Amino acid sequence: MPASADPGAKPPRFDIVGIGNAIVDVLAPVDDAFIRRHDMRKGGMTLIDAARAEEIYATMPPAQETSGGSAANTCAVASGLGARAAYLGRVAHDQLGEVFRHDIGAVGVHFPTAPLLGGAPTARCMILVTPDGQRTMNTYLGACVAFGEAQLDHDVIADSAVTYMEGYLFDEPAAQAAFRRAAALAHAAGRQVSITLSDAFCVDRHRAAFRDLVRTHIDILFANEAEICSLYEVNTVAEAVELARHEVPLAAITRSEDGSLILRGAETVSVPAAPTDVVDTTGAGDAYAAGFLAALTAGQSLETCGRLGSLAAAEIISHFGARLQRDLRQEAAAFA
Amino acid sequence: MPASADPGAKPPRFDIVGIGNAIVDVLAPVDDAFIRRHDMRKGGMTLIDAARAEEIYATMPPAQETSGGSAANTCAVASGLGARAAYLGRVAHDQLGEVFRHDIGAVGVHFPTAPLLGGAPTARCMILVTPDGQRTMNTYLGACVAFGEAQLDHDVIADSAVTYMEGYLFDEPAAQAAFRRAAALAHAAGRQVSITLSDAFCVDRHRAAFRDLVRTHIDILFANEAEICSLYEVNTVAEAVELARHEVPLAAITRSEDGSLILRGAETVSVPAAPTDVVDTTGAGDAYAAGFLAALTAGQSLETCGRLGSLAAAEIISHFGARLQRDLRQEAAAFA
Numbered sequence: 111m112p113a114s115a116d117p118g119a120k121p122p123r124f125d126i127v128g129i130g131n132a133i134v135d136v137l138a139p140v141d142d143a144f145i146r147r148h149d150m151r152k153g154g155m156t157l158i159d160a161a162r163a164e165e166i167y168a169t170m171p172p173a174q175e176t177s178g179g180s181a182a183n184t185c186a187v188a189s190g191l192g193a194r195a196a197y198l199g200r201v202a203h204d205q206l207g208e209v210f211r212h213d214i215g216a217v218g219v220h221f222p223t224a225p226l227l228g229g230a231p232t233a234r235c236m237i238l239v240t241p242d243g244q245r246t247m248n249t250y251l252g253a254c255v256a257f258g259e260a261q262l263d264h265d266v267i268a269d270s271a272v273t274y275m276e277g278y279l280f281d282e283p284a285a286q287a288a289f290r291r292a293a294a295l296a297h298a299a300g301r302q303v304s305i306t307l308s309d310a311f312c313v314d315r316h317r318a319a320f321r322d323l324v325r326t327h328i329d330i331l332f333a334n335e336a337e338i339c340s341l342y343e344v345n346t347v348a349e350a351v352e353l354a355r356h357e358v359p360l361a362a363i364t365r366s367e368d369g370s371l372i373l374r375g376a377e378t379v380s381v382p383a384a385p386t387d388v389v390d391t392t393g394a395g396d397a398y399a400a401g402f403l404a405a406l407t408a409g410q411s412l413e414t415c416g417r418l419g420s421l422a423a424a425e426i427i428s429h430f431g432a433r434l435q436r437d438l439r440q441e442a443a444a445f446a
Numbered sequence: 447m448p449a450s451a452d453p454g455a456k457p458p459r460f461d462i463v464g465i466g467n468a469i470v471d472v473l474a475p476v477d478d479a480f481i482r483r484h485d486m487r488k489g490g491m492t493l494i495d496a497a498r499a500e501e502i503y504a505t506m507p508p509a510q511e512t513s514g515g516s517a518a519n520t521c522a523v524a525s526g527l528g529a530r531a532a533y534l535g536r537v538a539h540d541q542l543g544e545v546f547r548h549d550i551g552a553v554g555v556h557f558p559t560a561p562l563l564g565g566a567p568t569a570r571c572m573i574l575v576t577p578d579g580q581r582t583m584n585t586y587l588g589a590c591v592a593f594g595e596a597q598l599d600h601d602v603i604a605d606s607a608v609t610y611m612e613g614y615l616f617d618e619p620a621a622q623a624a625f626r627r628a629a630a631l632a633h634a635a636g637r638q639v640s641i642t643l644s645d646a647f648c649v650d651r652h653r654a655a656f657r658d659l660v661r662t663h664i665d666i667l668f669a670n671e672a673e674i675c676s677l678y679e680v681n682t683v684a685e686a687v688e689l690a691r692h693e694v695p696l697a698a699i700t701r702s703e704d705g706s707l708i709l710r711g712a713e714t715v716s717v718p719a720a721p722t723d724v725v726d727t728t729g730a731g732d733a734y735a736a737g738f739l740a741a742l743t744a745g746q747s748l749e750t751c752g753r754l755g756s757l758a759a760a761e762i763i764s765h766f767g768a769r770l771q772r773d774l775r776q777e778a779a780a781f782a
């Protein structure tokens with residue numbers, strides 16, 4: 111179990127620094143037959159190469175492009191809730207990279223990572239949203255694979271209360287190494303380290319590395335029910351919860367319309383979901399983590415952390431795209 | 447007054463070929479103070495250069511990118527209503543150009559124009575949507591300025607029942623020349639020629655050329671109240687209507703929530719708007735023209751033309767972006 115935040119450390123410049131795959135989302139509504147016809151795993155995230163990306167895009171309906179990326183979404187939403195956020199991730203020097211840089215900067219997130227020159231293009235994720243609001247993601251990582259330890263901004267990490275990373279980084283060895291190094295830098299500065307498991311299949315691909323990381327480097331864990339069950343290879347959330355409780359100081363388990371469970375030692379806090387109509391679940395977990403961390407770094411109670419997470423998630427799933435479309439600062443302030 | 451369609455011409459492959467500026471929209475909600483602070487003309491379209499585009503983008507909120515362009519929107523919506531459509535316009539060989547080409551192709555519009563290589567980037571229009579649903583547009587024309595007579599596909603024009611062009615083309619001399627040439631090609635093949643006046647300020651910049659074109663080349667005219675008043679330099683729509691009636695065989699004057707007036711010789715058909723909540727008026731006129739021309743080329747009555755125009759416009763203004771998000775084919779079929 112890693113050390114918790116050093117109370118003697120100087121007040122940080124940022125509440126959260128996110129590290130993740132910098133991605134532009136290409137979002138379109140499809141029917142279930144489209145998902146089946148393309149042999150996709152509904153609700154999951156699949157890594158694809160450039161050829162497969164072209165193949166899917168060629169048959170995809172008209173789309174809208176918006177900035178995405180799991181940890182980037184979390185930073186953008188946290189900033190929209192009033193937290194001070196920074197983000198590290200790699201785009202290319204191209205039009206989609208400019209779109210990504212614009213959008214994250216426009217919500218006040220500090221984004222110091224230099225773009226990749228002359229390599230792969232900016233990553234994109236084709237997100238197919240079925241009528242039930244579920245999203246099926248196909249990610250071409252592009253310039254993201256050029257993210258490694260050299261892209262870690264040591265000053266920003268040392269100056270952030272929480273370093274927050276997405277599990278998707280585990281699919282690239284260089285990013286996984288950067289991930290461990292970032293955790294070490296954060297802890298050396300007396301800060302906290304957080305991860306979201308991202309995707310049950312991603313956990314499945316890298317289970318041993320995830321288990322080891324959570325035990326040795328993580329202070330705050332985010333996961334949904336499928337992910338936490340995959341991590342511990344158990345069949346019930348109740349079993350997973352008891353295992354998580356002993357391996358990580360603080361964990362938040364999201365349960366879709368059933369809200370979330372927050373675990374700290376022997377303590378369990380159950381928080382309901384905020385009611386809303388589901389249009390597109392893309393970014394729901396990212397938004398929950400944003401609300402949770404914004405409240406946590408502001409010194410709020412665990413229940414408030416969970417409730418702000420629910421509020422942010424509800425806003426995100428009420429429309430297409432994974433970034434806030436409505437100003438939640440007033441509603442958020444009412445929780446404090 | 448130009449000749450009307452030649453009934454002896456062979457049945458065309460396309461109902462509509464649109465010619466226009468091929469643009470990707472960059473859409474974001476702003477408040478009225480943003481419009482004032484940037485000294486923009488609310489509700490209008492302003493041409494900007496690359497430097498001004500960067501300046502506006504730098505202060506603009508997070509945006510979503512969707513394919514746009516006035517005549518391109520009309521073709522996309524018409525295709526979505528079941529019309530057979532083609533489109534001529536110039537994008538660059540870049541990521542936004544690929545987005546444009548994908549989206550127009552994905553709704554079944556034939557788009558044969560080759561991209562511009564090594565020149566300006568694909569055009570973009572920063573569209574700022576105020577809480578009243580009005581849109582204020584700032585267009586960087588980019589690769590569009592490389593559209594000229596050489597980009598006219600003679601076979602497609604000769605094989606389309608209606609060649610439909612946007613008034614925005616008048617801002618570029620090469621496009622204006624292409625426009626006149628396209629009209630001549632269409633008439634030589636026994637087809638009809640249509641134009642939308644696009645913007646009252648665009649009409650104001652090129653009034654003499656517009657007046658001459660409408661009198662000598664146009665079979666079907668689209669305009670809103672401000673545009674038709676600007677064309678004839680009169681203060682009331684009633685005066686403008688009487689002038690238009692004598693200068694063009696068929697005209698449709700759109701009047702926002704008051705629906706539209708359709709003029710053919712001495713005949714006047716008044717059609718109500720379809721009820722909807724206004725979210726973003728971007729593309730309302732384009733969609734009206736799409737519905738109108740889809741019905742007209744299917745041999746429907748003028749009232750049905752207007753009603754299908756109203757239906758399409760109502761769908762478009764009920765959400766962000768200028769392309770259909772809902773399948774209207776069943777509702778459209780009920781009109782036939």
